[in-house]
Amino acid sequence: MDSRTPIPKLVLDPALPAGVARILRTSPGALRAVRAGAVPAPAGPSPAVVVTVTLFLLAALKLTGPWGMFTLGAVVTGLGGAHALAGDPKRRDARRRLRVAAEHAGRFILPEDLDEGCRELLARAQASVEDVLESEVHATGLLDSIDNVVTLPAEIWRLGERLADLTRTRAEHERIVPRDLPDDVAGVFTPYGDALDRVLRSLTARVATLEEYGREVRRADAVYRAHRQLEVLRERTPDYERLLAGTAEDRLAAPHIDGLSGQARDVERVFHRSLDEARRAGGHLLSRTPLTPA
Template sequence: MDPRALPPQLVVDPALPPDISFQLRTSPHFLRMARAGRLMDPPYNLALLLVLPGLLLMILAITNRGVAVVAALGMGMIGLMRWLAVEPTRRATKRRLRLAYEYAAHYVLPEELDYPCQMLLRRAQNAVDVILNSQVNRAGLIDTIDNRVTLPEEVWQIAQRLAKLSSMHAEHRRLIPRDLPSGMEDAFKPYTTALDAAWTSLSRRVRHLEKYAKQVVKADKVFHAHHRLEALAARTPDYQQLLAETVHDDLARTHVRELADQAAHVRKLFEESIYQARQSAGELLRTPLS
């Protein structure tokens, strides 16, 4: 399946501490619970687990039913052991839900976006994945804007605005009647125009990211070819000797010159591709969303 057709991923504020960010990313169920306003079920009451078997024990002790007394003790112990086994998990679960509520303004769920906004966010995430996973990025050749920091922040800013735009789209559809009375169209037009302008701006922003990713892909291909050529360049003396031994002198010199020219050409292509990628990155810096 084309990754562009997949829904976007959860987006978490990259400014959060790493441990908080990790717990939010690994708890999408609790994030959805928090968005829905749901709470945890009431915890097991330790007092009930102890008191009820205790009362039963007292009653049975009065009636001198020894076997029943042992059974009552067993029931109490089973209840207590179950509580001890379940309670740590419940505490961890409650903590994750509490974090989901506490940091509710620091994440965007895919389902909070309408379909067009989902697809736009997915395009932004795909572009960033391409850039961050590229060879030239890992080699530090296009770190003009500190990609590991700047690009996640860029996606976060886009996701926040898309979430707000989706919400306003839904409100807009609820408030504006499908069949407007004659002469009322112009009264509603500025609101529609405002939403369209916001969408256009965000779309342009994502296209900048995609342009950057496209240049990075191109740089990666040249980078790969450049590495291959360097491996061949290390054996240039062997090729020169072969030419000298087997080819007429004038023709040999021509071939040797071609070897040198080709190496210089690939090097130039590589430098140009890196420059173009950095230029594309610079466009993001010149018009920051944050």
Template sequence: MIDPSLPPEISVELRSSPHILRMARTGKRMDTTYNPALLFVLPGFLLLTFLVTDWKGVFVASLGIGMIVLLRWMALDSSHRTTKRRLRLAQTHAEHYIMAEDLDYPCQMLLRRAQNAVEAILNSKVHRAGLIDSIDNQVTLPEEVWQIAQRLRKLSSMHAEHGKLIPRELPPGMEDAFKPYTTALDAAWTSLSQRVRHLEKYAKQVIKADKVYHTHKRLEALAAKTPEYQQLIAETVHDQHARQHIKELADQAAHARKMFEESISQARLAAGELLRTPLT
């Protein structure tokens, strides 16, 4: 995951080379070694050419080999420069991306849940239509997930360290001495889990609003033809029944619109609840 506050051009560079990010994270250096076999193969090839042909053949072969070596060197040099630049960029922004390897499995799963919730919100029709604009989802939600990811990375690191420091079998009476540290880790996990549940609650409300929105759009198309239906009823049903059917049409349209408005309102309330406890 990449810090959403980074400039777009840097984010694109980092996303395009996950293997470079791993190299930067592990401190691995670029492999700039060349195949030493070429030192023996090329002279041997030229000698064989001389034995089979003459100096003219050797000259032509040398030119051909020289061109091949030059083109290969240019391609490798360009590739090495690109890799070196991206590696330097990854090292410079090492604190602005989080990889799966930075998290333990439970934290990976929790982060995935947060990302899924945000993806559901940002891909929803009501979001694209601007109907849940109580917060700037496009900016706020990626930042929210990034804040969660940062804390999960720290929690994973501390949890691993905690596991190394605490013996598997504690002497009698020593459990209470270690308990506050375990409790602190559990409290952090509980807090982050609750934060993710808030995101998921918001996503569920948005998905619900999306379904109602889809139905509402169909109803709007049908509502445009309401006069035709009313005319049909008025022409074919007796007065008392006609008035009743016309009223039912109007009531159903109003009820559907009310359901749609309520679902949007619930989604906005869920967003507001998310904002009331920001991660800082």
């Protein structure tokens, strides 16, 4: 992996139950183990243990009768439960995490699931989503025309699915298509490569739309901070008026005082305009054809 390529974060299906999502998010080792082909041990005792205990109880039945077998069975069950309770809790937790990861193997995407180009696209998309979700204008509800908390994670998940699918298909394409093709047959393979390029262009455009939304939100954030600071100054306008009146004639001070209010109105107009631009960028994102797994 090129160290200069941005590394995306884990992507989870936003439809996962909160408890499952929490386990997956905090179990990177288990997720990678599942991707590497690890299979969790089945719950309960192993078949060998079951066979051994069964033979032991049958022998007890023959030697001691039903009551003896029942007593020994209770002892074995108790010892088994005690052993389970006394087992290493870290190992039990690791097995549980591996089992959850295996059961939901199709509902998470690791950076290793993507090739270099797709990793870069996903990282760029995630950075733009973070810009939006961590912005002040989002936190204060000023971007009320789009439900970012729901829409953007779903967008990242769909994008991640498509990028993972593209990665798998491109890897398979490279394995199938010969490297040194005669000129008279090379054209036969061209439509397949063109299809992959077309998918990549479409996904790149989708990421660019997210980045545009992130840029507009960052601008709205900057203007929002300026707007709030100006509100503080507007509350102190009488102080500035008093200072101006004390250092110049009223007829000279009046235009400066009017200018303070006018500048405040200008910043407020810029603020509302920047919010409108951010909302339009978000609306454009939603108006695009939804991403669906290929």
